[in-house]
Amino acid sequence: MSAAARVLSWLDRRSDDVSPLVVKEARQVVRSREFLLSFSASLLAGMAVAFGGATAALSGSTTSGRGTFAALMGCLGFLGLFVVPIGAFNTLRNERMEQTLELITLTSLTPRRVVIGKLLSQSVKLLTLFAAFAPFIAMSFLLGGIDLTTILTSLTLLYMASVWVGALCLFLSTLFKSRAGSGLVFGVVALFAIVLLPIGLSVFRAAVFGVAAPTMFGSGFGSAAMFKELTVLGTFWVTTLVNFVLLAKHRLSLATEDGVTPLRIGFFAQFLLTVWWALVSLFSTYRSATVETMTALGAIHLAIVAVFIVTEEMSVPRRVLHRLTMESGIRRLLALFSPGAGRGAAYVAAQMVVLMAVIVIARSLTGGLHPPAAGLRRILAACGYICFFTAVPVVVFRRVAPSRISPFKLRAAVLCAVAAALVLPDILHYLIFRPDVLDLSYSARHLINPFRTLAHWAEVEARGWTVMPLVIGVTGLLAYIRLFILGARATAQAAFADPPAVPAEEATARAGILH
């Protein structure tokens, strides 16, 4: 056997250890015009930039490496934040359009493995492009003006950002099954990439080199503070990346599969991470602002999650029901993350309790300073509004038109309720009182508007208007309880209607007849 054949044989053996999708796409990519073009163009751009840097060095500059590296990062940024993510979007979109995704899901490749495989193959593509730039980046280092830490950190950040945007694009590509819908999303993604890319690159350049803007990393690039912020960024990168994968997986899963439970665990982890960093920030210099920001982020996270989860179907998928009846001990706790049966409301309510507990802990650790009592009440009011606007429309819809319910319609009802709360107070005020000039400044009629009320919380407290948010919150809580009850009834009905599953051991034993 020749050396080349031995290498190919070794590669073939090793390829068993990577995702089949990576192998397939690597084979496809090397023959694709898009990759050949981007690879050739990046080589040409790299050479041009390096040539410019070398010319500057020859003319006496000792820091031309810095500009060269910035230009190279611009090229890599274009590839990493535009070409590769758009490729990721297209690769999954094409699988759906050409109906090959169905053929894949019939194999041992689960939707999760498909999404991870797609992400890995894009990462490999990205690494290949990075590798093409390696000689030029090395040259920029040799030209002087930039240190190795900056180079490595910049490349790592760009790589992370590219993978993150790639995961986001993969998720977006799963949103629509139709060619038209998918095309629309593709257009929006491309437009965003085109608009955001220059902004992203400018911010990146400013953060790294401190040009024309304050640095992103506190006391400077390479400092301990920067690495602490990178840690925060890194943990959020991991959790959001995992959640994008889980979201895409959920969108690709068949109705028989439970894509909801891991997704809820993932978002719960993201929520816990937010409150964890809120707690940690108590011991930082900017604790007041950070605690406020983190708790506000936690509340926004909860609101978004609640819109999607409280509006879920009440019925428990048969497979989930069977799994739940078979589980025991601590695994039963996982039932909180399972779909159906009003558990979505319980899941959101549990997170609200965690958020409140963290704020109480934060206050006790800071002697009641962070957040202040008013801040605590404001978060409590935010939770009340979330309960009200996610549960009351759902309960009313279920009561008025039970036969027309679908998660999509319920979500639309929630959004309509929020929209009504934003505009109706002013419209009704105008229609009833017919003022000459409609005064839009915050007043009692705007208490139903969650955004304005929370933004003017100090005024609400000062004027003693807290009763209205309290009533709204209690109504929302009661609606949540109503959803639990409806869910429990749906579960009982489903358990009665479905026959018991064949135990796994019996099924496996009976499978013997086939072999």
Place this chain on the structure above:
Amino acid sequence: MSEAVIEITALVRHFGDVHAVQDVSFSVDKGQVLGFIGPNGAGKTTTMRILATLDTPTGGDARVGPFSVVDDPEAVRRLVGFMPDYAGVYANTTVGEYLDFFARAHDLRGEARRKAVAHIIDFMSIGDLRDRHVESLSKGLKQRVALGRAIVHDPEVLILDEPAANLDPRARIEFRTLIRELAADGKTILLSSHILTELAEMCDAVAVIEQGRILATGTVQEILERVRKRRVLSVRVAGTPSSLERMLIEHPGVINVHEVGDRLQFEFEGGDAEQVQLIGRLVAGGIPILEFTAHGADLEDLFIEITQGRVQ
């Protein structure tokens, strides 16, 4: 005793107000080839997709081996090879790579994967195509490669949705041969087709579906015996005895006597015993019978007989 490998019980699938599948039940025994026939929109593809775990039933269940498509779809996928009515090919991928990818996707590793791909290429006689791009192949060859993809993991059950659609006559004959070989290999096969004459040659039994409901299952003859009250018989005699037509018309149960070529064809209401009596009477009456034929109907006759061409 035969063992049902596919068992569908009270299967229901609704798409909003459209009831695509309504209370469908039938089974397919191990090694059997069952033809699934029905007009367009009858519910064939929906049933097959549920069996392949690509869709989920609104009610009822379907089992492949001991595994439910609802409760254990992963196990079902290991047992099933599905070939939909589209090819599903990749750009910039050769036939060998295409099969290799699906072998990998079925968790075949190393030597097992290489052997599986080599076996499929040999079995499907596509060795010459190995290095050609799949997307550049003709429809017939794509179908062939698609069948290879469906069986690359050596499944026990094959579900083929319109596998012979768009094939030229030669490709159809080759395809039929492949199906026969797979059946001889012990695979349980459920396939749908609009080309009923071909199905009749490939299938051991058929299931007829219309408007989401199963109208009949069994062999073509079994179904015809159930749905037809009358047998179609014909008799050819030496010479032209004028008494034959009179004797037939006078015999109880014989109706609609008419000439078809050199024979008299008629419908007969009665079972085997009555038919023996009729033959005895003709012989006793001195009719010089050369041939007495009971006409079996083909699948097209059956299809026309029991479906009404209604769609949902």
